[in-house]
Amino acid sequence: MVRLTMLTPADALDLILRNQAAFPAETCALTQAHGRVLRADIRADRDLPPFNRVTMDGYALRSSAVAAGLRTFRVGAVQAAGMRPADLGSAPDACVEIMTGAMLPAGADCVVPYEETTKLNDAITLNPEYQVAAGQSVHARGSDFAAGALIVAKGCRITAREIAVAASCGCATLSVSRLPKIAVVGTGDELVEVDAIVAPHQVRRSNDYALRAALIAAGYPQVERFHLHDMKHEIEHQVWHILAEFDVVLLTGGVSKGKFDYLPEVLEALGVKKIFHGVAQRPGKPFWFGLGPRQVSVFALPGNPVSAYTCLHRYALPALAHASRQNAVGPRRVRLAETFVFKAPLACLLPVKLTVNDTGDQIAVPRPTNTSGDFSSLVGTDGFVELPADQTEFPAGTIANFWSWA
């Protein structure tokens, strides 16, 4: 039995989150706010709705007049949405022809839709036995929110709904978290660019493409890609520049026990303080995390594509969300569709495909990767589950925490 002295994934994430300073807040035009993290509450600037709003096309009148037996009303005015409200006047048989979205005229308390009336010249008659109650077809002022009420709390990632609410409340700009500048740095002499001629012993760069695309999908579009060769001097020189320019640095490769795995040594020499090296997990055991000058977070991920991609989602994306002061969203819980056996005394980060069966239950089908070498094994998966280290057999039906790919 191997003694576990390494961190668990949860402990590792905890250490990372404790070292995340908040990204500053900044102001952003409403049309640019989609996907950003909101830093100030959105409150109703007026009652919502701001007035007694008509919800049907028809005639506004007094329900008390109908209750008293009146069936025919004289049409005094036509009021479209956006017009100043008409006045019903004092005659009990007065009504106003009115459109959806208009403000209810003073004196009226309900709207009778066109289809419940017959019109003759300037008068309408209600259909036989038609009854009407006060408030009918009227969305009452303040019935959704009173002026000043909290509608959207800070800390959410802004969607179309929050943008629409902000527009309704007159927010032409919003306070959001500043977007971090992120460097994605691949290392490894075996890697060539996608459009280069590839020798039989070489492979093409893919980690930097994958991490960049996932970061953009997660709401962090300011990503630059770099590639470094396995030469200590080159790595030192380039990483020094990168640390000076970026807020977050993600490196892949160079953190294992190989002869040319210079990264931990180089990072510490450049003043990046190691927080930990190694997590009791597979894939991703050699994961290294440190803090550089200006509190720059440095995630040195293993070079294997599945390892790097999984660690991005388990550690770096939650760290970015935390630094953006996004409200924490815990992992979802899903059920394993099949029994899975994992013998190493490590947490298993297992790619899965989610399926919802006909009864609405969500089940996770294991999609173990053949080593962690290739992205091709992740096509068709939705994310990964984490299976704890202290167990080796996970029967079908086991409930596990699930993280979705970005």
Next chain:
Amino acid sequence: MVRLTMLTPADALDLILRNQAAFPAETCALTQAHGRVLRADIRADRDLPPFNRVTMDGYALRSSAVAAGLRTFRVGAVQAAGMRPADLGSAPDACVEIMTGAMLPAGADCVVPYEETTKLNDAITLNPEYQVAAGQSVHARGSDFAAGALIVAKGCRITAREIAVAASCGCATLSVSRLPKIAVVGTGDELVEVDAIVAPHQVRRSNDYALRAALIAAGYPQVERFHLHDMKHEIEHQVWHILAEFDVVLLTGGVSKGKFDYLPEVLEALGVKKIFHGVAQRPGKPFWFGLGPRQVSVFALPGNPVSAYTCLHRYALPALAHASRQNAVGPRRVRLAETFVFKAPLACLLPVKLTVNDTGDQIAVPRPTNTSGDFSSLVGTDGFVELPADQTEFPAGTIANFWSWA
């Protein structure tokens, strides 16, 4: 009992989809491909992995030599990832010090990791009782995919995983669906811009903001917003220009029975062929759909924010996906968390909040909106379920189709 002569939502969508011509395919740089719809399969250009790839740092040797009793090996070379493969030579006790990602040297068939060896000068000795099998710590050439094999089928929306696979296979560009130019056109005299001074009887524009943001989130970033007043001449003039310039037009408001609901009439006068007007649903009953010149799809949605937003997701987004030739993804099935009663003989498009309980079951909590007037009622919802028209009570546990907000 009201007789249903209107289309059901499923029939309406079917009519819309039958009228969607494919957007043309175009070539896109790999770094720009995220979120686009793939129009040509991605196949392995070489075996994957392309060579017998070492997966641990250690020593490459012959497993047969260990089986024959040999425990000490002479280190002949060091081979890093990206180096041309060394040759093991013919001596049974030969080994090569080798790094993760390197190509297995000719003659070797396995790798012994560092931690299972002791090194003395130029020789290593295996730990007592350590055994090794052919293929150990080697990811065999072609074991994931053979050259020419299909890895990603066309019709998917491209994520980080597909980008990484494309990079591995040497695709510097991808064939994707061209992005449609979409016009989002609000109508209504009651609406003012978000930064304008708002009179008590006016409200601020929010539909165009919401629809634009949702379209961008769904992968259609080329969206322009317009606003038209309820004047027939202005509407005619502007819509004429919009029809000439855009591939898809989404209008909100002006399709009900009100006196100033000019849109259906104007659209037909401008040569937009009506496919239908009205769907047996709430919200969204007055929804109008037609085909303009150049097969432009014209979605004239009701002006109520919840109606417009729901119809966007039920009809316009599936139509855009279909025209992009994205593989159809049916709605998910979820269970209602609570009993819901809906008496109108119409399909009910009901906003819900999804929750996954501790056993991994997904349940949908109804969040009925107070009329369909405000986006504030959609904050915190995840999408909507569709409850069929022929039933009025939907007990807790009812299984319903669920559409997620973009």
